[in-house]
Amino acid sequence: MLEAADGRLAARLPEGVLRPVQERYLDEPRGRYHGQAGLVAAPRSVEEVAAVVRACAEARVGIVPRGGGTGLVGGQVMETGPAPLVLSLERMVAVRALWPEENVLIAEAGVTLAGVRQAAEGVGRVFPLSLASQGTAAIGGACRPMRVE
Numbered sequence: 001m002l003e004a005a006d007g008r009l010a011a012r013l014p015e016g017v018l019r020p021v022q023e024r025y026l027d028e029p030r031g032r033y034h035g036q037a038g039l040v041a042a043p044r045s046v047e048e049v050a051a052v053v054r055a056c057a058e059a060r061v062g063i064v065p066r067g068g069g070t071g072l073v074g075g076q077v078m079e080t081g082p083a084p085l086v087l088s089l090e091r092m093v094a095v096r097a098l099w100p101e102e103n104v105l106i107a108e109a110g111v112t113l114a115g116v117r118q119a120a121e122g123v124g125r126v127f128p129l130s131l132a133s134q135g136t137a138a139i140g141g142a143c144r145p146m147r148v149e
């Protein structure tokens, strides 16, 4: 359900970033957790990500980043509390640059692990992280910051 605050936030987001709040943004592979969201935004650039984060901070709306949604511990869903904005990286899927001599690859956060591995293999290198979920899991999800209590 769209709250009035979500409507005000929506009006401040970059044009074209909003997506319908669909089930695929609220679930996780084992069905143990089920999320909620007031809005779903899928930015296309770093600038749009920054604009979404800025607008959410000003509106005091929480953000849940979402890569492939394959995490098994429920980090990609928020079950309770004020409905967040789900920030989906599904449209940021470019491998921007490769420097094989330096062993450096620059990928946007939504590129799948399989995509990163394939790009590295294309220049004779191995990206050495391989998961059963690599066709769906994104590099941003794999590199997310971990909080240690």
Ligand SMILES: Cc1cc2nc3c(=O)[nH]c(=O)nc-3n(C[C@H](O)[C@H](O)[C@H](O)COP(=O)(O)OP(=O)(O)OC[C@H]3O[C@@H](n4cnc5c(N)ncnc54)[C@H](O)[C@@H]3O)c2cc1C
Pocket: 029, 064, 065, 066, 067, 068, 069, 070, 071, 072, 074, 075, 076, 077, 089, 109, 131, 132, 133, 136, 137, 138, 139, 140, 141, 142, 143, 144, 145
């Ligand atoms: C079949 C299967 C096998 C798996 N095998 C393994 C395994 O061997 N080892 C392992 O560790 N995990 C494994 N997983 C879990 C999961 O695939 C990995 O943790 C994967 O790295 C999650 O990536 P994702 O893009 O799907 O992240 P998501 O599920 O979308 O998100 C995971 C967390 O990262 C945050 N996040 C996502 N994108 C970003 C971003 N761009 N910036 C900041 N935060 C972000 C989310 O908010 C959430 O808290 C497996 C899962 C499945 C379904």
